[in-house]
Amino acid sequence: MGPNPLVMRHTxxxxxCGLLFVLHPFATEAQYSQLDLPRESQMAWVxxxxxxTDLSVNYSRPSVKGRVIWGEVVPYGEVWRxxxxxxxxxxxxxDITVEGQALAAGTYGVHAIPGQEKWTVLFSTDHTAWGSFxxxxxxxxxxxxxxxxxxxxxxxxxxxxxDVGKDGGTLVMxxxxxxxxxxxxxxxxxxxxxxxxxxxxxxxxxAWEVWYEAAHYCHQEGIAPDRAMEWVDKSIARGANFExxxxxxxxxxxxxxxxxxxxxRTKMIDEATNAQLNTLAYGLMNEGxxxxxxxxxxxxxxxxxxDPNVHDSLGxxxxxxxxxxxxxxxxxxxxSMDPPEGVxxxxxxxxxxxxxxxxxxxxxxx
Numbered sequence: 001m002g003p004n005p006l007v008m009r010h011t012x013x014x015x016x017c018g019l020l021f022v023l024h025p026f027a028t029e030a031q032y033s034q035l036d037l038p039r040e041s042q043m044a045w046v047x048x049x050x051x052x053t054d055l056s057v058n059y060s061r062p063s064v065k066g067r068v069i070w071g072e073v074v075p076y077g078e079v080w081r082x083x084x085x086x087x088x089x090x091x092x093x094x095d096i097t098v099e100g101q102a103l104a105a106g107t108y109g110v111h112a113i114p115g116q117e118k119w120t121v122l123f124s125t126d127h128t129a130w131g132s133f134x135x136x137x138x139x140x141x142x143x144x145x146x147x148x149x150x151x152x153x154x155x156x157x158x159x160x161x162x163d164v165g166k167d168g169g170t171l172v173m174x175x176x177x178x179x180x181x182x183x184x185x186x187x188x189x190x191x192x193x194x195x196x197x198x199x200x201x202x203x204x205x206x207a208w209e210v211w212y213e214a215a216h217y218c219h220q221e222g223i224a225p226d227r228a229m230e231w232v233d234k235s236i237a238r239g240a241n242f243e244x245x246x247x248x249x250x251x252x253x254x255x256x257x258x259x260x261x262x263x264x265r266t267k268m269i270d271e272a273t274n275a276q277l278n279t280l281a282y283g284l285m286n287e288g289x290x291x292x293x294x295x296x297x298x299x300x301x302x303x304x305x306x307d308p309n310v311h312d313s314l315g316x317x318x319x320x321x322x323x324x325x326x327x328x329x330x331x332x333x334x335x336s337m338d339p340p341e342g343v344x345x346x347x348x349x350x351x352x353x354x355x356x357x358x359x360x361x362x363x364x365x366x
Contacts, residue, residue, distance in 0.1 A: 051188030308339035
């Protein structure tokens, strides 16, 4: 078999005693050019965001071309760049764990020591070197052991991030009929809190929205309740509205402060507009609080008896509560008020679900 194009070699050119040239992988002669010209092993990138953490791999893609890769083109027991040309480069924007071991946010050269049963994957702080030629153990930030597995034929070396969830994923290198999986985990909650600490200042912080979004995320995820309460209070201070006050009421309830939550809801309801009451009612319905939602629908219909939309919404509330007769009455009331097309279509759809003949209204339309 000819020279291994994946292993760096030194060549002394005749007549140039003592001058060292390094052969480019896949090349057949010394490389002089510093130009960015086409290469046989073309460059590729893969990027994946997990939570607020960006993971990326920048690499060059050698081809199999009918060769025996493992144990020959890529020898066992030797450091390999896990690609072609310059370092394969891995970057992460926040601290992560790789196979359960900590790796700080940063950029790393990725190398491996392949074995028939196990691989050792290396992350080097020296990410600007050419391949593995200059790799030094002293520069390693981390080395982990992983288990390769059989895979489908992949002609060109490929990296992928698979099995992605909110707290991690698996970086997989595929080449020939082999896959090398490396599990990466991200502490998304910690990264988000760091992100919020960094971004909750400046011009945006004068608006209520950013504080609301921060508090809402933490409440939904069940993290940092004290900080979330501080943030929702800042949102209310910058512009009290139905959204941020509703969120605070839910947060108070989650903390067992039901009397405070009830007082806040009463104040909100007293001051609520038509649309706000409807939004509150549907929100309660989505939380499974059907009786509370129905009370808000009824209150809205009482306050705004001439609005067909509130009667349509009240009908939906009665449907959810299992009161078929009252639901039919509300939908018919809405239809009697010459509602907008969207409201009319919803009332007709709901009446059909309830087994009511709607042909009279549909004939009137034609």
